[in-house]
Amino acid sequence: MARRASHEPGWLAQYGKLISSWVKRSSTPQNAEDAVQDAALAMLESDSLTIRDQGSYFRRIAFNRTVSIHRSELIRSGPSLDGLPDDAHPMSASAQSLVEARELADAILTALADLSPACQEAFKLRTLEGLSNGQIAERMKVSRNMVERYMMRTTRHLQDVLHKNGGE
DSSP: OHHHHHHHHHHHHHHHHHHHHHHHHOSSHHHHHHHHHHHHHHHHHSOGGGOSOHHHHHHHHHHHHHHHHHHHHHHHTSOOGGGSOGGGOTTOOOHHHHHHHHHHHHHHHHHHHHSOHHHHHHHHHHHTTOOOHHHHHHHHTSOHHHHHHHHHHHHHHHHHHHHHHHHO
16 A cells, blocks of 8 residues: 555646646536546546556546536536427327327237247347347357347337338
8 A cells, every 4th residue: 555655646746737727728617626536536446556657547537527527518408308398398298199109019019929939038138138149049048040030030020010000
């Protein structure tokens, strides 16, 4: 631990300089301070002995954190759902759209019931559990190629059903 302490002043000495220069250039000083503090915390939690140029690494972490903060603020500054007119609100579905969604869901469930149990299982593992073809193959004790076939059959069958449902 004593050895690590001897390396810390190199990048820690930059802490105050980095905060003051970024606060001056930033439109939101609090975000600059947060970014530098997050970078310092990351440096303290990491094994900084393995980093060749700790000062550059520290500045890069702080810069990346500043970009992340800026991006999340852009997302938050977008229009809120409360500001949308009632007819454009995504949560206010018409009775007709609810009926259509229910019919589509019923058609998909019926189409899935028409498939073999193996295709149903592979589809369930992919969509509900997010498993890869390799993981599905291990779980079902079949080859990866067989899982790919199950998924292709399922996809084709669902496409056919959805095409027929939309075309009627």
